[in-house]
């Protein structure tokens with residue numbers, strides 16, 4: 001008797017989860033997986049905006065006068081590659097990998113603390129894997145097509161966005177910028193993690 005009740009409960013739970021996922025994935029997929037809104041949210045002292053990022057924003061603002069969300073996304077992702085291309089020199093020569101020595105060097109010069117450096121370094125390694133896993137996705141492929149017209153590739157933006165997300169979620173508490181915008185973004189990201197764990201936005 002008891003077993004049966006458990007079975008029924010498990011069945012309901014399964015059905016509910018199936019429904020919740022089927023329902024949430026189409027709209028959340030895009031929002032949680034390909035959300036370029038966080039790229040310019042610098043919410044953690046460990047991951048601060050570089051002067052190069054603002055230079056690239058200006059440069060690409062001139063090149064892409066966006067009026068739609070898609071165009072804005074293209075603009076953001078080109079800005080990211082421009083940043084990685086520039087003083088940071090994070091990209092490998094194929095533009096789809098990180099130059100980890102350059103990342104390490106950059107972090108050493110930016111951060112004074114070994115633990116902070118290690119956290120950021122691990123985040124970049126993790127985000128490289130994450131970015132590579134997203135490249136074959138349909139939405140990313142169509143983004144890549146749009147970007148190709150401007151000579152940009154989405155890999156850098158995927159890494160940058162992942163790092164921004166990670167550093168919003170995992171920033172040491174004392175180093176997190178408690179602005180309304182950052183707190184709101186963190187709440188949204190936490191929701192994404194709960195609702196679409198299979199997207200594995202961060203792992």
Ligand SMILES: *[C@@H]1O[C@H](CO)[C@@H](O)[C@H](O)[C@H]1NC(C)=O
Pocket residue numbers: 078079081082085095150151152153
């Ligand atoms: C980044 O550098 C590569 C290689 O030099 C170049 O092909 C690409 O257009 C650059 N991307 C941006 C956004 O400037």
